[in-house]
Amino acid sequence: MGHKELDVWKESMLLVQLVYKVTADFPKSENFGLTSQIRRSAVSIPSNIAEGSARNGFRELYQFVGVAMGSASELETQLLIAKDLNYITSDFKPIEEQLLKVRKLLTGYKNYIKTKL
Structure with missing residues (x-):
């Protein structure tokens, strides 16, 4: 099965879209800092x-x-930092829920792969 058919890949692509939307409103001074890192x-x-x-x-x-x-955990931390700094002005819940969904799918996929080793 190719990666484009995997739910975990599809859901992580949706997460990327949410991240780009939420970081579009970050301060311009963060373009090469937190915005870039989160993306x-x-x-x-x-x-x-x-x-x-x-x-x-x-x-x-x-x-x-x-x-x-690891990148999902890093992203979670960076988003929480941005939220604490009040950079995230929109509702945090959708991105938080999508990240949780992706993390669960990653865990399940990794467990599945482990059975094939």
């Missing part, structure tokens, strides 16, 4: 799923999904 963390999630899917088997896929999980 890179978000983009890293589906990118690592895609890269791992194109590699040589389940061992490498497992590793790349682990990296995606």
